[in-house]
Amino acid sequence: MVSVAKTLQLRTSPHVTSGASVDLIMRHVVWALVPTALFGVYAFGLTAAVTLSAALASCLLAEWLLCKWSEQPSTLSDWSVAVTGLLYGLTLPPGLPVWMTMLGGFIAVGLGKHLFGGLGYNPFNPALVGRAVMQAAFPVGMTTWHAAFGSGRFSSVPSSLFTFPFAAPEYTDALTSATPLAAWKFEHNLAAASDLVMGFTTGSTGETSAVLILLGGAYLAARKMMNWRIPLSIFVTVAVLTFALHLASPEAYPTAPFMLLSGGLMLGAVFMATDMVASPMTTLGVVIYGALIGVLTVTIRLWGGMPEGVMYAILLANAVAPHIDRLVRPTVYGTSGRKA
């Protein structure tokens, strides 16, 4: 509650606020992401630290430059761009050349956020916009995964990391490894669920440890800084769909725990799909939105050409989020029925 000064004040509503601000919520999102980021650095070593720093630095720099050029008040200090930068970094494969990471950071903030009007106007999650453009531009770089828990991970970095700007990176096969989803899709190897929960698998910097992501999500949900209905709706949809498919044909489809815990589903559902600007506003709306992400993810993973589809599922659901809100708009009291 904000205390009201004794002198007479004239102002418009709202008169009572909960004290929450962009600044405060975004800072808590950053804190909720810290365990995931630290685990990423622990699992992938110096490479992950460099990738995360480069992603964060490029997003902050892009925000500062674009606010300056568009002659808008700077939104650098409200932590929102720090969340974008951190999330973007966590979705990247460790070992991605620094120049690609930074280019994607500029695209994430420039194309995903400022082109649409800056903070609060982005129709898509900016971090995922950056990643999607990178995925389409550099498919090889974005799908070359370095093995987690390599022996020399704190003393050396792969040579691909510091590739000369705009030059093609060179990868040494000995260091690379397949993600659980790719291993299932192309080699029919099913990773152990316990490894997936703890994060002892290969993948993007921040997607491997399910338990730490859920911990961060639970913290945000407990502080009412995240709409927990979105991840829950996604998880339930994916679980039910996969369970039914696995029951129908156990050899063709993986188990529900594998689908829930592998790839970027956890990170995407908890931290990306819950983007406050790009997700629907109504309670029924977010449930439909979550279910849509779940269905799209399962569809792309099981029947699409690519092993992972969470990113595209969230971006597509972002695109229809305003329409979902329109569809479930509550009736105005005193009127009969909805008016389009």
Next chain:
Amino acid sequence: MSATLEGPTTTDEFIKGLWKENPVFVQVLGMCPTLAVTNSAINALAMGLATMVVLVMSNAVISLLRKFIPKQVRIASYILIIASFVTAVEYVIQAVSLDLHKALGAFISLIVVNCVILGRAEAFASKNDLVKSLADGAGMGLGFTFALFLLGAVREVLGSGSLFGVAVLPASFQPWVIMILPSGGFFTLGSWLLFFNYLSKRKARKAALATAEVAS
């Protein structure tokens, strides 16, 4: 000042298509070939030139026949005239270079429904004499070719590191695959539109400043 009383001259009609009323960057017409075939500079240039030839010829014929075509069937007549020239151009491209014909594919035939051409026929050639219609067609065609080339050049350099098939960037360059994909066409067109809008806005701002100074 007699020129202003008589309206725009033939030269004006030619010049306007290049920049002030550029079909792609200002009128944003003919987006289908603009986005679809500009994945390399040579494809873009060929498509631009083919469209220009059709545009000039159809403008000329429509201008000559403008008094004989009944108003009620004018669109069908224009399309018939345009389609005749497109068929001729398609055979010429096939004869000159079969590779180019394969690269452009169905988009050559689709010149028939390019709204730049029908737009010029309806808005200009059906109301103006032969010389002005020729100038208008040539100007618009050149402007269209110029715009397509700008898109094609950027997309080829970034997408494959070459220009007209000749490598212009070092072999170690990492190609941006997205630039050859359709999405790259949208991004490049958007960036060029941004750039040209920035230029025209800056010009307008400068002109406003200049008049303000004169007035004060």
